Amino acid sequence: MASCSSISSVDLQAQVLSCVDRGISSTSNRGHSCQLFLGKMYRFGPGNPSSGVSFLSSFQGASLGNARHRHRKHQCKSKVLKLSSQKASLKDNKSEPEFEQQRTESALDINSSIDRRQLLISSFTAAGLPLISNQSMASPIQPPDLTQCQKADVPGGSSPKCCLPSDPVKATDFQIDASLPMRVRMASHLLDAAYITKYNRAYELMRALPDDDPRSFSQQASVHCAFCQSAYLQKNSNEKLQIHFSWLFYPWHRWYLYFHERILAKMLNDDTFALPFWNWDNQAIFSPLPNVIPAVFIENPALVDNTRAPSHQPPTLVDLTYSGKPGGLDPEQQRAENNNLMHQELVSGAKTPSLFFGQAYRAGDANAPGPGSVERAPHTAVHLWTGGDMGNFGTAGRDPIFYSHHANVDRLWNVWKSLGGRRKDITDPDWLNAEFVFYDENATLIKVKVGDAVSTEKLRYTYQNVPNPWITHISSPLSISIAGTKPVSSNGVASPAAAEATSLLEEIEEFGEEVEGKFKQLAGSAFQSKVKRPVKDLFKTLKKQITDEELEEVLVIQGVEVPSDKISKFDVFINLPDANDKTSINIPEFAGTFVNVPHLGMGPGMNRKATLRIGIGDKLEQLGIKDVSSIVVTLVPKGQGKDVPIVIKGIKIEYE
Ligand code: C2O
Numbered sequence: 001m002a003s004c005s006s007i008s009s010v011d012l013q014a015q016v017l018s019c020v021d022r023g024i025s026s027t028s029n030r031g032h033s034c035q036l037f038l039g040k041m042y043r044f045g046p047g048n049p050s051s052g053v054s055f056l057s058s059f060q061g062a063s064l065g066n067a068r069h070r071h072r073k074h075q076c077k078s079k080v081l082k083l084s085s086q087k088a089s090l091k092d093n094k095s096e097p098e099f100e101q102q103r104t105e106s107a108l109d110i111n112s113s114i115d116r117r118q119l120l121i122s123s124f125t126a127a128g129l130p131l132i133s134n135q136s137m138a139s140p141i142q143p144p145d146l147t148q149c150q151k152a153d154v155p156g157g158s159s160p161k162c163c164l165p166s167d168p169v170k171a172t173d174f175q176i177d178a179s180l181p182m183r184v185r186m187a188s189h190l191l192d193a194a195y196i197t198k199y200n201r202a203y204e205l206m207r208a209l210p211d212d213d214p215r216s217f218s219q220q221a222s223v224h225c226a227f228c229q230s231a232y233l234q235k236n237s238n239e240k241l242q243i244h245f246s247w248l249f250y251p252w253h254r255w256y257l258y259f260h261e262r263i264l265a266k267m268l269n270d271d272t273f274a275l276p277f278w279n280w281d282n283q284a285i286f287s288p289l290p291n292v293i294p295a296v297f298i299e300n301p302a303l304v305d306n307t308r309a310p311s312h313q314p315p316t317l318v319d320l321t322y323s324g325k326p327g328g329l330d331p332e333q334q335r336a337e338n339n340n341l342m343h344q345e346l347v348s349g350a351k352t353p354s355l356f357f358g359q360a361y362r363a364g365d366a367n368a369p370g371p372g373s374v375e376r377a378p379h380t381a382v383h384l385w386t387g388g389d390m391g392n393f394g395t396a397g398r399d400p401i402f403y404s405h406h407a408n409v410d411r412l413w414n415v416w417k418s419l420g421g422r423r424k425d426i427t428d429p430d431w432l433n434a435e436f437v438f439y440d441e442n443a444t445l446i447k448v449k450v451g452d453a454v455s456t457e458k459l460r461y462t463y464q465n466v467p468n469p470w471i472t473h474i475s476s477p478l479s480i481s482i483a484g485t486k487p488v489s490s491n492g493v494a495s496p497a498a499a500e501a502t503s504l505l506e507e508i509e510e511f512g513e514e515v516e517g518k519f520k521q522l523a524g525s526a527f528q529s530k531v532k533r534p535v536k537d538l539f540k541t542l543k544k545q546i547t548d549e550e551l552e553e554v555l556v557i558q559g560v561e562v563p564s565d566k567i568s569k570f571d572v573f574i575n576l577p578d579a580n581d582k583t584s585i586n587i588p589e590f591a592g593t594f595v596n597v598p599h600l601g602m603g604p605g606m607n608r609k610a611t612l613r614i615g616i617g618d619k620l621e622q623l624g625i626k627d628v629s630s631i632v633v634t635l636v637p638k639g640q641g642k643d644v645p646i647v648i649k650g651i652k653i654e655y656e
Pocket residue numbers: 224228244253379383393396406
């Protein structure tokens with residue numbers, strides 16, 4: 001673990017202290033004085049000054065403005081003090097050899113964690129000391145104090161405002177019960193009659209528990225509400241705790257479903273019970289269809305929720321790009337768009353852990369730094385498309401289909417890892433050591449760690465094998481792509497129209513990366529910007545362990561701000577300046593999407609802020625524009641929230 005409090009390397013202390021000694025305490029951007037110190041040294045030191053700026057901003061990809069992170073400056077200082085005293089106390093309490101051994105282990109630990117995090121270790125200081133960025137100054141998110149509920153806003157103002165039963169008793173650490181049978185989560189459209197009866201019965205029994213039982217259906221729904229509507233603050237912080245829109249999304253939901261499933265099993269007294277998954281990503285054309293609301297959720301009273309969108313009953317196909325307005329596609333087109341979206345969000349656009357899981361969220365951080373690809377879409381679209389309770393994070397847990405929807409999201413984590421390359425779990429200790437609490441099947445409060453959830457087999461469950469044909473989906477080429485230097489169509493053939501389009505590129509202005517005071521409001525109409533591709537070599541030196549091949553090009557839309565209580569969405573296209581809200585997304589020019597599901601956790605009338613990061617390496621290759629110096633990015637507001645004011649503050653490209 002490399003959080004501040006565990007660092008005991010003398011060298012490291014010296015550096016961190018020197019950072020404070022020199023009185024450098026800028027609070028701009030992320031507000032980590034140490035990090036900014038690094039940036040300044042680099043900028044004014046020998047070497048390439050402009051590269052220095054890029055380097056700095058590469059660590060600030062998730063920068064969300066000044067105020068939100070200002071408190072981190074103090075954190076950094078106080079942790080420095082803690083380091084010194086920790087060293088002293090180690091010395092006091094241990095024999096010298098023991099202390100030395102521990103010190104060495106800690107130093108090794110720090111080094112390996114620096115490697116893992118791909119942080120810059122370089123000789124920027126006169127003393128030749130390696131410096132580390134702010135990341136090692138942080139620490140993992142801790143479980144909140146359940147006795148301090150903030151009265152989160154719930155749609156409809158229902159009581160008890162999703163506060164959870166607060167047990168002043170200390171949570172028990174999670175222990176896997178290795179004697180549990182291996183459970184198999186099956187596709188919900190393939191269940192047999194006996195299983196359906198059991199499934200319905202489990203929810204019947206759960207619904208029959210008294211409301212104040214933490215295992216009751218209403219309390220289970222409140223769990224989701226509490227951690228999305230910010231019923232709790234982070235431990236020792238005034239920041240609201242939010243488990244969506246960051247790297248906690250995947251593991252938190254895995255644990256939530258784990259305990260939900262164990263409670264259902266307990267209701268049945270059947271340890272083999274496993275939650276079925278709604279296989280909406282599967283665009284098979286034979287009955288029973290996986291990509292409609294499965295019959296099991298319509299025909300079994302305990303699995304029904306009457307608030308779902310009436311127009312989305314079978315045989316209407318799920319729209320994985322849905323944003324509150326029917327797309328009006330015929331089934332074949334819908335399947336193609338769904339497949340392309342899946343391919344985009346799991347295969348071509350999610351080649352690195354952070355693109356898939358979302359951005360880092362550590363103790364003391366402002367919430368919602370930015371979601372990963374699957375969380376953004378299709379996960380969000382399925383919520384909105386199902387509608388009713390599912391259409392708002394505050395109420396989603398009231399629909400039994402929610403748990404089946406999330407079982408599929410959870411399954412996709414396993415599928416993603418099976419695709420290879422850099423598609424692996426995050427190794428950052430602040431992710432692995434993040435902790436949550438849940439009530440288990442015996443109504444005992446249990447504390448869990450993200451690191452214990454990375455293997456479903458270890459949690460004693462697995463998924464039925466189903467085809468994932470979107471893995472190999474190739475979108476149909478659109479007629480024209482434009483390139484900076486080389487006019488080509490997306491099927492690789494130069495065309496006169498493409499040549500003409502190339503000249504258009506010159507006329508499109510560059511919006512540029514985020515700077516204080518600059519913003520663009522998209523209110524209903526598309527926005528185009530030229531985006532320069534930075535020199536890859538610079539990023540290569542920062543990412544030494546990653547091969548050239550594996551270094552992923554990432555389009556970063558900075559400072560996205562949307563009203564948190566409204567649906568909104570925009571799609572991102574590359575070299576298709578004329579893209580509009582009718583443009584098919586089953587084309588290689590489609591790069592990704594941003595969708596907001598209404599939630600009130602940031603307070604009524606508050607904006608949700610995020611950074612959108614989309615992997616585009618494969619895309620550029622497919623479009624035949626790997627060698628150009630700039631691309632054109634078009635942002636297209638869409639759907640029901642098309643006219644909602646969406647603000648963006650910058651567009652840039654970097655490598656990770
Ligand atoms: Cu916690 Cu699908 O959202």
